[in-house]
Amino acid sequence: MKRRFFSVLMCAVLVLAAMTGCSKDKGSNDANTNQAVADSGKSDSAAGKSDSAAGKENKKIIVISKSYQNQFYQAAFKGAQDAAVDLGVTVTTNGPDAESNVSQQVEQVAAAINQKPDAIVLAACDPSALEEVLTKAKEANIPVIGFDSGVPGDTTGAVVATAATNNENAGANVADNLVGDDGFQKAVLKGTEEKPVVIGVLAQDATSGSIKQRVDGFVNEMVLKLETSEALKGCVDVSGQEKWTKPSANKPKVKIVVTVPPTTSQADIQSAANSIFMTDNLIAVFGANQDGVNGIISATNDATDLDKAKGKYKDIYVMGFDAGKTQKDAVRNGQFFGSVTQDPYQMGYQAIKLAVDAVSGKAVSDVDTGSKWYNKDNIDNEDIAVLLYD
Structure with a gap:
């Protein structure tokens, strides 16, 4: 009789322990979920420019300019990197030594496609020279976003939108x-x-x-x-x-x-x-x-x-x-x-936004990043000075 009593008692203890463990696990999961939602909300708020940031972590976007060292493209790269932080994606940048080095850029685009990124952002030195590699991008379902001059006259269908000055x-x-x-x-x-x-x-x-x-x-x-x-x-x-x-x-x-x-x-x-x-x-x-x-x-x-x-x-x-x-x-x-x-910073930023939206299956269209006249009278005005890179 005593043995049976202790057996029943041990079963009760085990059931109570299991119930307590389940209760703790459930509380822990709820806490993690709330933190994830808060983090996601923080990311969306930081972007402040697109609702496509959430869930885009670890997406890889490769940006290829017409000339890597050109100050204009360095400013665009800064915009792209800032957008990457805001939107939770990874951005890498590349470009030929000079705009006249068309073959080098073709090789860079081909190499980018082989890396299987989620999207490519591109300013073409010579659009006609890129037709073959852009066809491969299209076949690989890698959306291409143009920036600056973009890829005018693209016939491959790979280029889905462009962020550029008109x-x-x-x-x-x-x-x-x-x-x-x-x-x-x-x-x-x-x-x-x-x-x-x-x-x-x-x-x-x-x-x-x-x-x-x-x-x-x-x-x-x-x-x-x-x-x-x-x-x-x-x-x-x-x-x-x-x-x-x-x-x-x-x-x-x-x-x-x-x-x-x-x-x-x-x-x-x-x-x-x-x-x-x-x-x-x-x-x-x-x-x-x-x-x-x-x-x-x-x-x-x-x-x-x-x-x-x-x-x-x-x-x-x-x-x-x-x-x-x-x-x-x-x-x-x-x-x-x-x-x-122009606004090279916004070209880079808006191109990454377009890339993220394209990757997430949203409809995208060209973005005009604008132009402004400046002279000795307004060059130091705040709205102009912010656009003038060194």
């Missing part, structure tokens, strides 16, 4: 600010059929989508705005490169001449800039990207020849694109009439 609008922004200046209006109206004035455009190359679009925007807007004047109607001629040739209806009083150097080396760009400044009756020059601007600055003795008081080219209006220390100095000193800036 470069045509940005180029037009330069033309609008130039035409709106009273001094420029007086200078351009001095053009005659016998002695037309010249507006030079330095385009680093004719294959980059972003540069082509900027030149398109500048040239088209300049022709449109100038020909609203009765004195210049049908008298604005565009030449220099077949891609942009547009003969005037009448004998030209204004010539817009587009120059493209034989390579994208800084020596060739500077040589092209030198040729532009030797042109008779030159009244304005537009450098369509940072490297073009650097060529202009080198061709004008570090911009001292553009000094408005006593410079050799003091009467020539010079406009740039992007930023960088030397360009900012030239703008701040009044040597440049002004420049248009």
Whole structure:
């Protein structure tokens, strides 16, 4: 009887212990779940820009620029890395030694595909050269997000969206600010059929989508705005490169001449800039990207020849694109009439957002990251200064 009593007692103790253990486990699981939800909420709050952060940990995105060391792309990489932190993904960056090194970028994209990332973010040096590797990305179900110039004309279907400046609008922004200046209006109206004035455009190359679009925007807007004047109607001629040739209806009083150097080396760009400044009756020059601007600055003795008081080219209006220390100095000193800036940080940030959304199966579309005109009067304004990288 005593043995039976102890057996019953031991069973009761074991049941009670099991119930107590279950109660503790349940409490522990609830605590972990609450912590996970709190952590997820914290991640979403930190992003503040997308609802796709939750559950995207450990996703891998590879970013490939057109030129790894270029300051513009370094700023874009910073935006991409910040987005990676906010959205809980892993981002790695790469790019060729120079924009002209097309084969190196093709190899980098192929290597990226072999790593089987969740997405690739890409600014193509030469879109046509990437068709084969982008087809492989499509076959591997790796979405590609373009940034900056993106991959214009992609026929593979791999590129699902692009985070970039609307470069045509940005180029037009330069033309609008130039035409709106009273001094420029007086200078351009001095053009005659016998002695037309010249507006030079330095385009680093004719294959980059972003540069082509900027030149398109500048040239088209300049022709449109100038020909609203009765004195210049049908008298604005565009030449220099077949891609942009547009003969005037009448004998030209204004010539817009587009120059493209034989390579994208800084020596060739500077040589092209030198040729532009030797042109008779030159009244304005537009450098369509940072490297073009650097060529202009080198061709004008570090911009001292553009000094408005006593410079050799003091009467020539010079406009740039992007930023960088030397360009900012030239703008701040009044040597440049002004420049248009993109927002490279937002290009990188928004591209990662698009990549995360694409990976999660959400519909994505192109994002315009905008452009702003800056000159010596507003360069230090808070809303402009934040966009001007060194």
